[in-house]
Amino acid sequence: MSQSRPYHHGDLRSALLASAERTLREKGAAALSLRELARDIGVSHAAPGRHFKDKQALLDALALGGYDRLNRALTAADLPDATFEPRITSLARAYITFAVDNAELLELMYSRKHDPDIDSELADAVELSLCSFVNLIADAQRRGEIVEGDPERVTLVAAAGIHGLAAMTSNGTLQPDETLAGLDHYAHLLLHGLKPR
Amino acid sequence: MSQSRPYHHGDLRSALLASAERTLREKGAAALSLRELARDIGVSHAAPGRHFKDKQALLDALALGGYDRLNRALTAADLPDATFEPRITSLARAYITFAVDNAELLELMYSRKHDPDIDSELADAVELSLCSFVNLIADAQRRGEIVEGDPERVTLVAAAGIHGLAAMTSNGTLQPDETLAGLDHYAHLLLHGLKPR
DNA sequence: ACCTGAACACCGTTCAAGT
DNA sequence: ACCTGAACACCGTTCAAGT
Numbered sequence: 001m002s003q004s005r006p007y008h009h010g011d012l013r014s015a016l017l018a019s020a021e022r023t024l025r026e027k028g029a030a031a032l033s034l035r036e037l038a039r040d041i042g043v044s045h046a047a048p049g050r051h052f053k054d055k056q057a058l059l060d061a062l063a064l065g066g067y068d069r070l071n072r073a074l075t076a077a078d079l080p081d082a083t084f085e086p087r088i089t090s091l092a093r094a095y096i097t098f099a100v101d102n103a104e105l106l107e108l109m110y111s112r113k114h115d116p117d118i119d120s121e122l123a124d125a126v127e128l129s130l131c132s133f134v135n136l137i138a139d140a141q142r143r144g145e146i147v148e149g150d151p152e153r154v155t156l157v158a159a160a161g162i163h164g165l166a167a168m169t170s171n172g173t174l175q176p177d178e179t180l181a182g183l184d185h186y187a188h189l190l191l192h193g194l195k196p197r
Numbered sequence: 198m199s200q201s202r203p204y205h206h207g208d209l210r211s212a213l214l215a216s217a218e219r220t221l222r223e224k225g226a227a228a229l230s231l232r233e234l235a236r237d238i239g240v241s242h243a244a245p246g247r248h249f250k251d252k253q254a255l256l257d258a259l260a261l262g263g264y265d266r267l268n269r270a271l272t273a274a275d276l277p278d279a280t281f282e283p284r285i286t287s288l289a290r291a292y293i294t295f296a297v298d299n300a301e302l303l304e305l306m307y308s309r310k311h312d313p314d315i316d317s318e319l320a321d322a323v324e325l326s327l328c329s330f331v332n333l334i335a336d337a338q339r340r341g342e343i344v345e346g347d348p349e350r351v352t353l354v355a356a357a358g359i360h361g362l363a364a365m366t367s368n369g370t371l372q373p374d375e376t377l378a379g380l381d382h383y384a385h386l387l388l389h390g391l392k393p394r
Numbered sequence: 395a396c397c398t399g400a401a402c403a404c405c406g407t408t409c410a411a412g413t
Numbered sequence: 414a415c416c417t418g419a420a421c422a423c424c425g426t427t428c429a430a431g432t
Contacts, residue, residue, distance in 0.1 A: 164361030193390025
């Protein structure tokens with residue numbers, strides 16, 4: 001709320017990202033326009049070009065911010081001393097909650113638009129988001145709670161399942177409350193298998 | 198290859214869809230422009246408007262076509278008389294193969310852009326794609342091969358996992374050959390669980 | 395019924411010039 | 414270093430008019 005806008009915005013980059021995420025949440029990725037962002041912030045339409053080389057660069061930065069928050073949420077929800085079942089349930093709940101609260105952002109994060117050769121930061125963030133699950137599996141194996149085998153491979157069974165639940169929930173195939181309510185059941189089936197005991 | 202283009206194209210709608218899918222595959226969804234499509238086909242830029250009320254309608258039609266092909270692939274790969282493990286492996290292989298061969302299209306199919314209230318045809322197609330999995334689970338339950346319980350709920354464990362594998366493979370997180378090679382292992386873990394026996 | 399051509403209101407991106 | 418204003422080459426969509 002500064003009187004008589006100064007020539008320099010001060011922190012245009014942050015302002016652009018914040019405004020972009022609001023638009024993303026309210027009107028979807030298709031409605032994101034650099035010119036409209038600039039208009040909303042009260043800056044010339046060419047100004048964003050100083051901070052993002054093109055629109056894709058802004059989308060990449062948005063996705064990177066999303067992974068940062070997702071990774072923080074996963075880390076916060078991790079229960080390193082818990083046994084497999086409550087631990088994966090907690091991680092899954094954090095992931096699904098993030099998916100529900102940030103559906104459009106998650107779609108952007110998943111999208112193939114980000115060239116990993118160009119944006120290695122993003123590739124690192126994606127890998128980091130898998131880390132919580134790899135750690136969970138490795139710990140559980142060390143304790144003899146789950147089967148042996150390449151942790152990355154075993155992780156896939158858990159991570160792909162939760163990724164799928166998150167994607168299906170965020171894109172509307174599944175109801176958020178149903179998905180969250182079914183998580184305990186899900187973890188149980190994952191651990192004990194579909195085969196009757 | 199008609200000499201001296203006639204005034205009427207003949208089957209502009211199909212031509213637009215075919216050209217759009219080629220662009221989608223070669224240059225991605227972001228590069229899709231109705232005007233460029235019209236130019237490639239050799240028709241005025243306003244002509245597409247006769248067949249699709251707006252760009253989103255063309256994207257919806259593209260996604261619908263994708264689900265048709267996916268559903269045909271799943272039906273063809275289904276082995277109604279097989280036991281659970283080979284049957285789900287076959288379905289998963291078909292799904293992943295489709296995901297690898299149609300990565301950009303799959304992203305479009307998954308996207309939240311399609312309003313189900315407006316395009317109920319698409320919602321039906323999505324549900325149909327889950328049908329193969331629901332049938333598989335229901336049959337296996339009837340034979341006592343897998344645990345009892347709401348088929349839709351149990352299906353989720355299998356469908357979400359495969360959906361996740363497909364998404365992660367199509368967006369580059371997973372290598373296609375590794376995913377396909379790990380499918381038997383995946384199906385085994387799904388059936389027997391992560392817990393050591 | 396199907397398509398054209400012009401028109402309208404937007405875009406993203408670039409670049410000399412301003413502060 | 415950061416931003417502006419004009420310019421360029423694009424868009425999607427609409428609508429009278431043509432075939």
